[in-house]
Amino acid sequence: MSERVATPVAPGGTIGILGGGQLGRMLALAAARLGLKAHIYADDADAPAFQVAAAHTRAAFDDKIALAKFAAICDAITFEFENIPEAAVSYLAALKPVHPSANALAPTQDRFAEKSLAVSLGLKTASFFAVNSGDDAAEAFAGLGGHGVMKTRRFGYDGKGQARVSSAEEAARAFLAFKSAPSILEGFVDFAFEASVIAARGQDGRFAAYDPPENFHEHHILRRSTVPGRLSTAQIDEAKTIAKTIGDALDYVGVFCVELFVTKSGKLLVNEIAPRVHNSGHWTLEACLTSQFEQHIRAVAGWPLGPVTRHSDAVMENIIGAEAADWQALAATGGALYLYGKSEIRQGRKMGHITRLKPSRGGH
Amino acid sequence: MSERVATPVAPGGTIGILGGGQLGRMLALAAARLGLKAHIYADDADAPAFQVAAAHTRAAFDDKIALAKFAAICDAITFEFENIPEAAVSYLAALKPVHPSANALAPTQDRFAEKSLAVSLGLKTASFFAVNSGDDAAEAFAGLGGHGVMKTRRFGYDGKGQARVSSAEEAARAFLAFKSAPSILEGFVDFAFEASVIAARGQDGRFAAYDPPENFHEHHILRRSTVPGRLSTAQIDEAKTIAKTIGDALDYVGVFCVELFVTKSGKLLVNEIAPRVHNSGHWTLEACLTSQFEQHIRAVAGWPLGPVTRHSDAVMENIIGAEAADWQALAATGGALYLYGKSEIRQGRKMGHITRLKPSRGGH
Numbered sequence: 001m002s003e004r005v006a007t008p009v010a011p012g013g014t015i016g017i018l019g020g021g022q023l024g025r026m027l028a029l030a031a032a033r034l035g036l037k038a039h040i041y042a043d044d045a046d047a048p049a050f051q052v053a054a055a056h057t058r059a060a061f062d063d064k065i066a067l068a069k070f071a072a073i074c075d076a077i078t079f080e081f082e083n084i085p086e087a088a089v090s091y092l093a094a095l096k097p098v099h100p101s102a103n104a105l106a107p108t109q110d111r112f113a114e115k116s117l118a119v120s121l122g123l124k125t126a127s128f129f130a131v132n133s134g135d136d137a138a139e140a141f142a143g144l145g146g147h148g149v150m151k152t153r154r155f156g157y158d159g160k161g162q163a164r165v166s167s168a169e170e171a172a173r174a175f176l177a178f179k180s181a182p183s184i185l186e187g188f189v190d191f192a193f194e195a196s197v198i199a200a201r202g203q204d205g206r207f208a209a210y211d212p213p214e215n216f217h218e219h220h221i222l223r224r225s226t227v228p229g230r231l232s233t234a235q236i237d238e239a240k241t242i243a244k245t246i247g248d249a250l251d252y253v254g255v256f257c258v259e260l261f262v263t264k265s266g267k268l269l270v271n272e273i274a275p276r277v278h279n280s281g282h283w284t285l286e287a288c289l290t291s292q293f294e295q296h297i298r299a300v301a302g303w304p305l306g307p308v309t310r311h312s313d314a315v316m317e318n319i320i321g322a323e324a325a326d327w328q329a330l331a332a333t334g335g336a337l338y339l340y341g342k343s344e345i346r347q348g349r350k351m352g353h354i355t356r357l358k359p360s361r362g363g364h
Numbered sequence: 365m366s367e368r369v370a371t372p373v374a375p376g377g378t379i380g381i382l383g384g385g386q387l388g389r390m391l392a393l394a395a396a397r398l399g400l401k402a403h404i405y406a407d408d409a410d411a412p413a414f415q416v417a418a419a420h421t422r423a424a425f426d427d428k429i430a431l432a433k434f435a436a437i438c439d440a441i442t443f444e445f446e447n448i449p450e451a452a453v454s455y456l457a458a459l460k461p462v463h464p465s466a467n468a469l470a471p472t473q474d475r476f477a478e479k480s481l482a483v484s485l486g487l488k489t490a491s492f493f494a495v496n497s498g499d500d501a502a503e504a505f506a507g508l509g510g511h512g513v514m515k516t517r518r519f520g521y522d523g524k525g526q527a528r529v530s531s532a533e534e535a536a537r538a539f540l541a542f543k544s545a546p547s548i549l550e551g552f553v554d555f556a557f558e559a560s561v562i563a564a565r566g567q568d569g570r571f572a573a574y575d576p577p578e579n580f581h582e583h584h585i586l587r588r589s590t591v592p593g594r595l596s597t598a599q600i601d602e603a604k605t606i607a608k609t610i611g612d613a614l615d616y617v618g619v620f621c622v623e624l625f626v627t628k629s630g631k632l633l634v635n636e637i638a639p640r641v642h643n644s645g646h647w648t649l650e651a652c653l654t655s656q657f658e659q660h661i662r663a664v665a666g667w668p669l670g671p672v673t674r675h676s677d678a679v680m681e682n683i684i685g686a687e688a689a690d691w692q693a694l695a696a697t698g699g700a701l702y703l704y705g706k707s708e709i710r711q712g713r714k715m716g717h718i719t720r721l722k723p724s725r726g727g728h
Contacts, residue, residue, distance in 0.1 A: 011691055011703045029393055032416045035691075035703025035716065051418040052396045289650060289700050289721060304696045311676055311721060327375055327399070332668045336653045339375045339399025352399065357653060357675060 006097060006203065008302035009075040011035030015300060016074030016096070018088070020047025020056070022340040022350060023080035023277050026285075028053045030293035036301060041070050048341040049080075061088045071095035078254060078300045082108050082275050083155055099203070099253040099300045100275050107250070108275045111153045112184050118270040121245050125270050126261070127187035137175040138168035140185040147188035150174035152181045162220065164188065189269060191261040195231055198281035199243035200255045200295045200305055207247055208295070208308045209240040210288065212260070213316075215280050221348060225280045225316045227287070231262065238268055246273060255296035257281065279350070283314035286336045286355045312357040324351035370461060370567065372666035373439040375399030379664060380438030380460070382452070384411025384420070386704040386714060387444035387641050390649075392417045394657035400665060405434050412705040413444075425452045435459035442618060442664045446472050446639050447519055463567070463617040463664045464639050471614070472639040475517045476548050482634040485609050489634050490625070491551035501539040502532035504549040511552035514538035516545045526584065528552065553633060555625040559595055562645035563607035564619045564659045564669055571611055572659070572672045573604040574652065576624070577680075579644050585712060589644045589680045591651070595626065602632055610637060619660035621645065643714070647678035650700045650719045676721040688715035 009015065015031050017024045020042030028038035028049050037054035040047060043061060050056045055073070059066030067088060071077065077098045079089070082105065089102045107113040115125045129140035131150065141148060150171055152161035163174040165185070175183055194217065199209035214229020215222055231239065243258050257278030261269040281292035290298070290306025298305055319330065324345055330337055330352075339352040373379065379395050381388045384406030392402035392413050401418035404411060407425060414420045419437070423430030431452060435441065441462045443453070446469065453466045471477040479489045493504035495514065505512055514535055516525035527538040529549070539547055558581065563573035578593020579586055595603065607622050621642030625633040645656035654662070654670025662669055683694065688709055694701055694716075703716040 008692065011688070012705070012707060025396070029396060029416070032389070032393060032705070033702050034695075035705045037415055037705070051401055052393070052416055054415040286653060289698070298695070303692075306695075307698045311723070324375070328372065328667075331398075331662070331670075334653070334671045338397050341376070341396070341399045341401070343376060359675070 006302055009036065013037070013075040013301070014039050014054070014073055015297060016041060016070055016077040017049065017053075017080060018042075018061070018077070018084050019080035020044065020049035021080060022048055022342075024049035025052055025340060026282075026293045026338075027078070027080060027277065027297060030291060031297045033294060034297060034301070034303070036297065039070065039073055041066075046343055051341050061085050064091060067091055068095065076300050076302070078296065080276055100250070100256070101253070104250040104252045105275050108273045109154055111151055111156070111272075112182075113153075114273050115184070115186075115270070117249070118246070118273075121249055123242055123245065123270050124267055126189045129185045131171075131175055131183040131185050133180075134172040134175055137171040137183075137185060141165065141168040141171040144185065144187045149186045149188055150178070150183055151186060152178050152183050154181070189261045189263065191269075192264045193230055193262050194271075195229060195235075195239065195260045195262055195268075196225075196278065196280040197239040197243045197258050197260065198255060198278055198284065198292050199240070199247055199258070200292075200299055200308075201247040201252045202299050202305045203253050203302045204304075205248075206305055207244050208305045209243050210281065210284055210292070210308045211310050212236055212239040213280050213283065215259075219348070221320060221350070222279045222318055223320075224318070225283055227283055227310065227314050232266075235262065235266065235268060242268060242270065246270075254299045255281070255292050279318065279353075280316075282338070282353050283316040283355050284308075284310075285338075286357055287312045287314040311360060313360050314355055314357050316353055316355045318350055319352035319354060321345060321347045321349055321351065327352075330354055370666055373400065377401065377439040377665070378403050378418070378437055379661060380405060380434055380441040381413065381417075381444060382406075382425070382441070382448050383444035384408065384413040385444060386412055386706075388413035389416055389704060390646075390657045390702075391442070391444060391641065391661060394655060395661045397658060398661060398665075398667070400661065403434065403437055405430075410707055415705050425449050428455060431455055432459065440664050440666070442660065444640055464614070464620070465617070468614040468616045469639050472637045473518055475515055475520070475636075476546075477517075478637050479548070479634070481613065482610070482637075485613055487606055487609065487634050488631055490553045493549045495535075495539055495547040495549050497544075498536040498539055501535040501547075501549060505529065505532040505535040508549065508551045513550045513552055514542070514547055515550060516542050516547050518546070553625045553627065555633075556628045557594055557626050558635075559593060559599075559603065559624045559626055559632075560589075560642065560644040561603040561607045561622050561624065562619060562642055562648065562656050563604070563611055563622070564656075564663055564672075565611040565616045566663050566669045567617050567666045568668075569612075570669055571608050572669045573607050574645065574648055574656070574672045575674050576600055576603040577644055577647065579623075583712070585684060585714070586643045586682055587684075588682070589647055591647055591674065591678050596630075599626065599630065599632060606632060606634065610634075618663045619645070619656050643682065643717075644680075646702070646717050647680040647719050648672075648674075649702075650721055651676045651678040675724060677724050678719055678721050680717055680719045682714055683716035683718060685709060685711045685713055685715065691716075694718055
């Protein structure tokens with residue numbers, strides 16, 4: 001337990017949130033439940049989170065005057081996505097408490113640092129190699145001994161900045177296609193299924209992890225999270241221990257997600273660490289008394305974490321792109337429907353989600 | 365089934381809400397979940413619902429210019445409390461769809477009309493007499509044959525405008541203390557317990573009722589709602605039928621609450637009809653997939669009603685006045701905590717609530 005617990009943000013106080021997408025929106029809604037005001041800082045005019053926040057700032061993330069004004073209004077600051085420029089986070093942290101910290105954020109912004117951290121903590125990952133040149137790419141491929149996936153080290157999401165490669169030439173070509181951005185080549189994992197664990201760490205160092213869902217992706221975008229999934233009791237415990245190991249190592253404050261590959265032999269490999277609330281945790285809104293969004297706000301505000309027990313089994317399904325046009329049919333299915341207030345439907349864009357519950361068959 | 369279903373309000377549309385207290389706030393949060401914008405209209409500068417709405421208007425309820433501007437922005441309009449001036453509702457209804465309608469609202473604004481409606485529908489109430497003079501009061505008391513409660517016909521809530529009377533003289537004095545406002549004298553009901561039923565009626569005439577909670581009041585303010593309470597299965601069915609009878613008679617659209625006395629001999633007496641979401645339905649936020657707030661927004665927006673089944677047993681407790689100062693202890697109890705964003709703690713003021721769940725022991 002660390003000893004740096006500041007005075008908690010009292011009801012009526014303001015939580016600043018960098019980023020105004022659906023995650024910022026659901027964080028703002030969670031803050032409101034607790035009597036806290038949300039101030040959204042985003043650079044787009046039409047950010048969905050603006051609609052539900054007590055106040056918002058529209059400005060660039062490198063606008064120091066706007067950042068300083070924002071910090072002056074906020075009692076604590078957080079963010080909804082990991083690609084916030086590190087300079088903005090550091091600048092704000094000098095003015096007001098920012099959670100998670102820039103130190104915790106940094107390794108999650110770089111796939112090589114992220115996987116190196118996991119390995120240094122004794123956790124398992126796919127094999128991986130840093131790639132800084134076409135020669136590196138070819139050499140790394142030779143080291144893999146099989147298929148691989150080339151990924152940019154920074155700023156990738158939903159399959160962007162990723163390419164599957166089956167030869168040294170393809171690896172080199174993928175690197176060039178990424179405009180020679182620093183990359184990693186990962187061994188292709190022929191996993192049994194994917195899973196994730198959503199966990200939280202409070203300012204007092206307390207840790208709590210939700211039951212890990214099984215995740216199914218389509219076209220590199222999360223389609224569905226199911227809890228409980230196919231993880232065994234031992235794997236559920238192992239997933240939570242992995243999250244605790246990472247959270248403690250980063251002295252993390254807030255909610256984070258560890259995405260896992262579950263191999264056919266039953267091993268759990270760390271795939272990604274997301275320093276934020278996560279799409280695969282949306283089912284906590286219905287199936288748990290404290291959602292991942294409220295949990296994050298609690299941690300950021302210095303409140304005690306809430307319970308993570310799950311009263312029901314849940315299946316969360318994303319509503320992607322044109323599927324949102326069917327909102328009338330979706331509203332009639334009896335699931336818990338969320339629409340994110342995005343004015344424009346675009347292919348592959350996450351427009352909402354729907355969660356269905358059934359009585360719990362265990363997994364607590 | 366009526367045939368007046370208009371085009372539903374599509375995601376991105378705006379629901380106007382008259383009133384900016386905690387009910388308006390929770391309605392706005394529910395609208396946001398569905399991708400709808402909330403526009404709050406209230407006359408106080410510091411309305412809690414302003415903090416979570418996409419937009420708000422601060423103006424008096426008789427300001428026709430402000431009302432017209434508000435209507436121009438909204439796709440459908442509703443209200444969070446029944447004491448909206450009828451003139452404002454009628455004025456708005458000429459401009460945009462207002463649910464529930466002025467016709468449905470009117471009888472619930474007047475205790476005499478409300479109880480007369482219940483009786484005309486074959487429902488049971490306490491005995492009651494209209495009182496328009498001190499002589500009426502004395503005469504009505506003689507008709508009761510026991511203790512009574514004098515109540516103003518309009519604008520009473522949380523015990524305001526109520527007095528228990530034990531003699532004809534006390535009845536006449538109570539009437540004068542109400543400044544001779546039109547009143548009713550009700551027979552005092554020595555009930556076994558109080559209950560309520562929260563129900564919804566869609567624009568298509570479909571009806572759905574949540575399981576009725578048992579309610580416990582302290583100093584005329586709701587302290588606690590428990591579901592399931594002590595109602596028998598037959599009483600649960602009867603309570604839902606009472607609500608359906610009233611909803612159909614009023615051609616009601618939206619959520620409403622019927623407060624009931626359960627007598628020692630097991631009879632259900634209609635006490636009050638609230639044409640809005642209700643404090644005794646806050647537990648639906650956690651224990652049901654569709655909360656009373658989302659249900660009301662669905663009805664007002666012309667969407668299909670959501671499921672009202674209850675996956676857990678629940679106890680909802682209000683946080684009243686100075687109790688809110690204990691927010692840190694309340695946040696650590698493991699219940700679902702709501703704080704309403706009210707800047708000032710006042711005696712008897714509803715500051716928040718907390719709901720605890722346990723696995724369901726039936727009552728569906």
